[in-house]
Amino acid sequence: MPTREQMERNRFIRPYAHRVLRSELWRFTRRSVPRGVALGIAAGIIIPLGQIFxxxxxxxxxxxNVPVAAALTFITNPITTPFVWWFANWLGTVLLRMDEVTQVAPFSAAMQQTEFDKFLEWLTGETLVTAFGLVALASVCSAVSYLVSAWAWRWWIGRKRLRAMRLRRERLERARHAHAHVHAEAEAEL
Incomplete structure (x- = not known):
């Protein structure tokens, strides 16, 4: 995981450093972390080179969150990439085969009219079937990871709050008990 200083020195990021290195993009908040998770997974799956950038x-x-987005691009690495591409090829084949069966064929028609198929092939460097599967896989994985990370963030913060409330309650009980003990001793002396 590159540090903020390493990113400042990176020749590709240097022209954009004033924007990329803004402090609000490096804070871990309940909104920025799930967004970073989803973006990192999408870039990691779809983009073959320069994923972190x-x-x-x-x-x-x-x-x-920039560090989270950059770190999660490593979901694809030399070990996982062949499996991701195999699954994307299978998924693309299934989706495009289902598209051929329907009379409207929304995927094929839309891609031919907008030349989205050429863009997908250029973006991913893969054939249309694999490229379509990569985009579908990235879309689903990003959406699910966004929801899971948002839920995990809320759960984690909720546990921290409950723990803090329990500790505050225990301190208050100890203080009441100590105060009652001191009060009882004072009455006993009288």
Whole structure:
């Protein structure tokens, strides 16, 4: 995981450093962390090269946490990439086969009209079937990871608050008990 100082020295990020290194993009908040998780996973799955750079740049308009987005691009690495591409190819084949069966064929028609198929192939460097599968996989994984990380964040904060309330209650009880003990001793002396 690159540090903030290393990112300042990176020649690709240096022109954008004043934006990427804003402090609010580096804080861990309940909104920025799930956004960073979703962006990092999407960039990690879809983008074949320069994933960290793309995730950091996407974090700007979405106000996502830059370190989280950059770290989660490592979801794809030399070990996991072949499995991700195999699954994306399988998923793309299934989705496009279902698209052919329907009379409207919304995926194929939309991609041919907008030339989205060429863009997908250029973006991912893969064939249309695999590229379509990568985008579908990234969309689902990003949405699920956003929801899971938002829920996990709330759960973690809730536990911290409950623990703090319990400790405050225990301190208050000890103080009451000590005060009652001192009061009882004072009455006993009288």
């Amino acid at each position: 793309v995730a950091a740049m996407l974090a700007l308009p979405f106000r996502a």
